[in-house]
Amino acid sequence: MKFYYYTLLIAITLLGCKKDYAKDNGDYAFFGGEIINANNNYVVLSKSKRIIDTIKLDGNNRFIYKVDNLQPGLYNFKHGGEFQMVLLEPSDSIMFRLNTLEFDESLVYTGEGAKKNNYLINEFLRNEIEEKQIFKFCQLNAEDYQKEIDSIKDNKLKKLKKFKNKYDTSDLFNKIAQANIDYNYYFNKEIYPFVHYGGNKNDILESLPKDFYSYRKNIDYNDAFLKDYFIYSTFLRWNFNNIALSEHYKHAEKNHFKSSDVCYNLDRLALIDSLVTDLEIKEDLLHHYTVNFLNKSKNEKNNNAILNFYISKSSNAEGKAMITQYAKALHNLKTGETFPETVLIDTRNSETSVDAIINSPTVICFWSQTYYDHFKESQHKIYELSTKYPEVKFIVINVDSYGMDSALKALKRNSFTFKNQYQFKDPKASKEVLAIYPITKAFIIDKDHKIVNSKTNIFARNFEEQLLGLLNR
Template identity: 35%
Template sequence: MKFNLLAICIIFSILACKNDADKKETGAWFGGEIINPNSPYIILTKNENVLDTIPLDSENRFLHYLENVEKGIYSFIHNEYQILYLEPGDSLMVRVNTVEFDESLAFTGKGAERNNFLINMFLYNETENQKMSPFYKLPVNEFLTKLDSMRELRHKNLNKFIKKNKPCKSFNEIAEANIDYDYFTKREIYPYAFYGSAFIENEKLPENYYNFRDEIDYNNENLLSYYTYYRFLLRHFDYLAHNINEIDNPLIRESVHHVLEKLNAIDSLVNSPPIKNSLLRTSIRSYIIRCKNPEDEKMALDRFYALSSNENHKAEIKKISEASLKLMPGNKIPNLALFDFNDKEVSLNAVLKEPSIIYFWSVNSVNHYKNVHSKVDELKLKYPEFNFIAINTNDNKKLWQQIINRQGFEKNFEFRFVNPQQAMDELVVNTISKVMIVDADGVIIDNHTNLFGSAFECTFL
């Protein structure tokens, strides 16, 4: 009922604007409700530029008017990230529960039908991608037949939506791009999934297999914030870099030779400065947080600095690199301040009494914290010589303790940061799946690995 009242307020505001005969509606309203909020605000962005930081009220609602709205994709961030599509005159409401962010997301108001359709496409992509493994094992002609059929079905659904709702050309192009670039991504993945990471382009594939690459638009700035498009470009340049430089070796994204060729490929094919700079930034960032050799990191950074024209990106990467260099194997891990389960402050070095595997979790990623603790229970039996130290990345003592009690996690090995953001910057925790391995003296053995990685046990243990 409260949510409906907020929607009514928006409608009245819209009507008030439209009653002004001298003013053409060029803006849009965006409002909503955040259930189980993680912070007191949301952030609204477009193409990586922050437009507004919008505060939540005492009942976790917000309402904001955007002036001079351009048709296209915007993003809102509340710990997690999701897109929305706006046009002038929209009065869009969102309701989301942070416990299951994407699955609970729902829009109402003017523009809702377009946004709900895009969200459903996103969720369909994610569900479909989880079921692709058996298809990647099929012979190439069977795989392409299946993939083309899936693409055709999605085009039919889009055409039905267009016929019923008659959206504008801008929206149609974005929805088409979702289908096409998801399709292109699967075609890029298939050769490596079927033949393995040592795959090279040769007679194993039909001669016209890569013809779809002729349809790629490397410079579509309207899609810069669109996950499907951006994810495709990153994968595409990975595979291009491999075939350029590492044709006789397996695809190893952590290789300095690979990242150098990837940066060069981006520079040669992308003309749009925003897209080029964003791809360069993401690629070098992903590399340096995993790099284990200072000389290789410097070589990659020099290339990045030479190619990027975004000074803010350069400053950000410089800061991350300075932190990552301190975490190279052989260095001692920073002695950060932690709280134990009883809210007593302790130091990280004091906790590391044995060789230890340090892993991280967030109250916002339910599946991850359940899965990672389950995996740790399994590894504890196999490797009793290691302690497994869990560190929570949130600043919410009550919820953290509730989850530990409810899930039955071992309290003696559960900690949380005293200063979460500072600690995550120092440890370069860019993903919740990051894992670090140290010896009994806190000397780093591995600065970035993954408990669920196929090579984790044989390589590091």
């Protein structure tokens, strides 16, 4: 009830503000909200990777902000590592309420412009739920699979039509809502050969109906408007995975495919270079695939081939410097090397070091409030593994720059143990030295501080086999 009184108060305030700003011709919007179980005291508002402002919460974890010189479109708001999008158009006065313990699920908008945003967040949540169902459908033959996803798309189109008939929607909203439906459908098509249980991907491709990928001729690989939209970027990645597969089979054995093959990865990078001209979209894709390959490959020759291709095609000096440093760090973290000396802060805010706390076979893993789902899942997994393998020490390091107090609040709020929890003293430098990308990576270290595996993952199917190998050394 307090929130609704607050919303009413804000609405009255905004009505007054709108009169005062009438001369602005509507090139502004108001955005605010209330955050339950706040992780920190601010919200970051951004658009197209450009931070607009860091907005401080008041004593009741609320805020109200006027976006001047509004560029209509999708904006990001971020709090405590979680983020979501909001569509802002001229003269919108949008308020939200959310609980950080269920960030997306609890998000509700009110005010002028709320209906379109509630529609979009509900579609986002629906897509997440449908994903598991889609993966099951992928085991059907191609014709039956297409019927299932066609049915899902038709239902979404009917729902959108009903919404547009009920409310006076803008062309901008219509474009985004339609793109959400279309690119989810295209995404479902692109993942089919990879998720389908068949081992021979070439046979799967050849069994597809001739029009299965007919929509590709209309794909815009350089859509500047949608480039910040999650489903568009996700589609592009899977589309390049797929078309690179077809390209790969033109010169590879028809019954052979591994996503780790250097020739497949070079094919994919070459396709990106040939089809994408938008520099930001191209850089995001080249960067993503280059880093992923380097993180998984242990073949120095192949790593150099991928790195050199990226450097020759990227126009982003900062990106090239970062990936070159990343490759160098990975080279220094090979099996048999001594784990780098790293200064940590313990839960009592005292300095220590990795060298000082390794005295037995050890696993070092990481978490960030930016990846909240991984944070929760990894803490549960570490508890399970440490109970099952008491001979192994699990060191858990928070990589954020928010300070240890913020990390401890996140642990306490979720009832996780403080045991063997640490934070980097210098997060930026430590993440570079240890090449911490993705956040799921983990190190296996022997009792003599030697690296056994620097590219593992506690969720990997063979992770427990790796632990047994460590204990039997």
